[in-house]
Amino acid sequence: MKQAFKEFIPFQVDPDKVWADYDINESDFSPATSEEKESMVELRKSVSYWRDAARRFKKNTVSMVALFVFLVILFFAFAGPSFIPYDYAKQYRGSQKLGPMEYSKQEEMIRSIEDDVDCMYATALQPGSKPSLDPGDYYFKFKGKAYCFNLEKKLTDSVIALKGSDLFTVMNNHIQNGDIKRSTPLDYTNEVKDGAKEIEVVTSVFPHVVGTDSQGRDILARTMYGSRVSIIIGIVAALIVLIIGSIYGAVSGLCGGPVDFVMMRIVELIYSIPEVLIVLLLQVVLKDPLQAWFDSSDSLLANALSTLGAGIVSIFITFAVLYWVTMARIVRGQVLMLKKQEFVTAATALGASNGRIIRRHLLPNCVGQLVITTCLQIPSAIFLESFLSFLGLGVSAPMASLGSLCSDALGTITIFPYRLLFPGIILTIIVLSLNLVGDGLRDALDPRLKK
DSSP: OOHHHHHHHHHHHHHHHHHTTOOGGGGSSSSSOOOHTTTTOOOSOOOHHHHHHHHHHTTTTHHHHHHHHHHHHHHHHHTTGGGGSOOOOOOOOOOTTTTBBBHHHHHHHHTTTTTTSSEEEEEGGGSSSOEEEEEEEEEEEETEEEEEEEESSSSSSEEEEEEEEEEEEEEEGEEETTTTTTOEOOOOEEEETOOOOOOOOOOOOOTTTBBOOOTTOOOOHHHHHHHHHHHHHHHHHHHHHHHHHHHHHHHHHOOOOOHHHHHHEEEEEHHHHHHHHHHHHHEEEEEHHHHHHHHOOOOOOHHHHHHOOOOHHHHHHHHHHHTTHHHHHHHHHHHHTTSSHHHHHHHTTOOOOOHHIIIIIIIIGHHHHHHHHOOOOOOOOHHHHHHHHHHTTTTTTTTOOOOOHHHHHHHHTTTOOOOHHHHHHHHHHHHHHHHHHHHHHHHHHHGGGOO
């Protein structure tokens, strides 16, 4: 041990003198006991990059609140429609231009008897220009029992109600002040006949929480569906930007030289084009050819894209053509720094191809910048989609987005301002919360901002 100590001490210093001055002996180099190891205080555990980033993100109160708000909006958009009985595209006769929490005359009459019956089916609550039940066999289920009945003639403006063991029909004009003036009994059986159609009964009338539009469509249901469409378009568009921009920027940065020069001149050319003008031109030029392709082609791709509509597909094409340049420049800058590192040199010396170096070494080390840029791209994509839909160049009817809802409500803003305010507020909350979450991720993932 003393010989090893002498070899460690620089030759300018007398190791025997240092050994004697500090009273060092062989026992000082003995292994630590279990008690001594347990007495060591670990000031901070070693954590991974992502765990450390998550810890710093959780300390950002504003971003955490924004993330919670965005999760609430996600629940509102994707799970909310299952909690209300209205569909975003269906028109309800007699329920046009209703205000928030307002009922139509037919709904008021039906509400007047809902406390006096166990369940009911009202033709006035069904969508369509003139909802009715045609002659035939029908059945419904209530509390585990089936009730099957037959109609001999068309039933219109009526209520089929169940009270105890009595099944009867009530005409709307026979309901006054909550009292049933006259009813027609229905014979029923608990066995479902072959070919009988199922109908859905309700126990109460659900209100139009935010009212209805001029065509009798529930604004709350359309806002939920519109939020879903806008969020999906924003996420898909951001992923398109991520894929194209990351590959383009990585290839440009790794190849360098003339290849990098030409590729960056293309990026600068796209930057110099008036963005709004090209977006509008692409939407106008692409929409009709895409729709013609959907109508004439029987391919699987055409059928899949036709469900989205020509407006949404043209938005995706617009992002694929124009909006990847910022991502490409960011990735190129990161790759220019990383390709000089030793691990890239080692991979090149071992014969790794450029594709493998990009896929296994460069892009994984750019993941922080990729996540930040992608998260900040989502609100930009949502805002662009809403802007195009507001101009009538985005989603096509009956599909709805937040931008198209605002556009539909603009003509009646002085009479029905809530039609514009509600989808506008939801759009503002989505964009603001995503921007705040993106700012929090930037602070958490950027090592230069580490605290």
